[in-house]
Amino acid sequence: MKLAQILKAFNLGGTSKSEVIGNPKGVVVNGLSYDSRNLEEGDLFFCISGEHNDGHDYAQQAIANGAVAVVVDRKIQTNSLQIKVENVRSAMAAIAEIFFNFPSRKLTTVGVTGTNGKTTTVNMLAEIATSAGENAASIGTLTGIRTTPEAPDLQKQIYDFTEEGKSFLAMEVSSHALIQRRISHIKYDLAIFTNLSHDHLDYHGDMESYYQAKSLLFTPNHAKYAVINVDTPFGKRLAEEIQIPHKIISMDDVKIIEESTQQNIFQWEGETIKMRTPGTFNIENAISAAFAAEVLGFDKDSIVKGLSETQVLPGRFEVIDSKDNGPTVIIDYSHTPEGLRKVLISARNIPGIENVHVVFGCGGDRDKSKRPQMGAVSENVATNIYLTSDNPRSEDELSIINDVLAGIRNPSDVYIEPDRRKAIFQAIKISDPNDVVIIAGKGNEESQEINGQFHPFKDSDVARDGLEARAT
DSSP, X not given: OBHHHHHHHHTTTSSTTOEEESOOTTOBOOEEESOTTXXXXXXXXXXXXXXXXXXXXXXXXXXXXXXXXXXXXXXXXXXXXXXXXXXXXXXXXXXXXXXXXXXXXXXXXXXXXXXXXXXXXXXXHHHXXXXXXXOEEEESTTTSSSSSOOHHHHHHHHXXXXXXXXXXXXXXXXXXXXXXXXXXXXXXXXXEEOOOOSOOHHHHSSHHHHHHHHHGXXXXXXXXXXXXXXXXXXXXXXXXXXXXXXXXXXXXXXXXXXXXXXXXXXXXXXXXXXXXXXXXXXXXXXXXXXXXXXXXXXXXXXXXXXXXXXXOOTTSSEEEOOXXXXXXXXXXXXXXXXXXXXXXXXXXXSTTOOOEEEEEOOOTTSOSTTHHHHHXXXXXXXXXXXXXXXXXXTSOHHHHHHHHHTTOSOGGGSEEOSOHHHHHHHHHHHOOTTOEEEEESOTTOOEEEETTEEEEOOHHHHHHHHHHHXXX
16 A cells, blocks of 8 residues: 555654655555564564663664654654654554545444453353354453454454455453554444453552543444443443443343353243353353344344354353362463452352462562452452462562462461462372362463463363372
């Protein structure tokens, strides 16, 4: 695409802080890049100022690698073409949509945000859409390294979906993505709010800022309609403040018939739904997907069929088959206080379960304020606690554990083992056949990050090894 066409559509010069330094005439843009390591010849390079690196420092490298121009928020020393804008991220988002010709307008789109439940809700929506005959796609935690990709990557993915004939897209929208404008000017046909609880305060600073970030999705700029779960205070507040058409939903809208490690059965709007996805919180996710699908015009038969055919996602309340009368072991991604609480309560709700053991840690170089809350939640709901490492990253493992212990009234009752494998083995070893062992925090991750090194580690594999060792 010609750079002059992009700049015209972008309306460069609309503000006094934008200008082109050099001559864009005849320049052709073949792609978009914000990482000089992955740049290809003919790309337009965006110099993003991030938390740890400043893209302006890599502008010359990008030019040397074949960038046709660089987008900056301050002039740099170069003879090459540069486009100075007020905010590089905003410009990147807008230009990404222009470059890929606004692909989100060519299919039905649903954006899902909230602290917990985004991934499962997106998956359920895709299943419902498929049951209704749509060619469905999804974007989220399980499809890439970021919950919501950077704008050029996101627009490219959506463009590729349209080229493949996809007609429906359900995607997770993170608070980081909303603040950083990664979703560009996408206006979703429907937006879903699942819940909001303590998380990411290392980035947002406080819960009010976190809420304000999430609420950006529920504006006329980004959504035509909204479905809002009002079972949390922030959900109730959003429903009161929202300026777009919306529907409020709650667990009061369903009647739970049965919960087990294999399924949930509940009634919704006169329909009995049998899901293969266990956990009380998954019923919350299901009604978000069901009401959203109903608003979008999907018939109830498709909704029931889609929810009934939804499979358990790896690392999301994933039950590991026990051997020789071992305990029930469940792997779950829960890494927030509220997420952990819901998982532990779901385990307690399973008929026949006696004791709930929980193995977990907290991630290093992330929100420290939630660590004691994670400890308090585990003590209040679980029978036995095994504190271990999650992804300590650059932090000391015992220091993180001590932060969690600060929220526990009786720390002497806690089993402490920084070696995650040993902690999992211990929990499985001492638990009884009628107990459940929750291994929380990492879900389906396949490595553990310690001091910049990624070590192969998958909770489900270790759990199976632990069950086998117990049986011998």
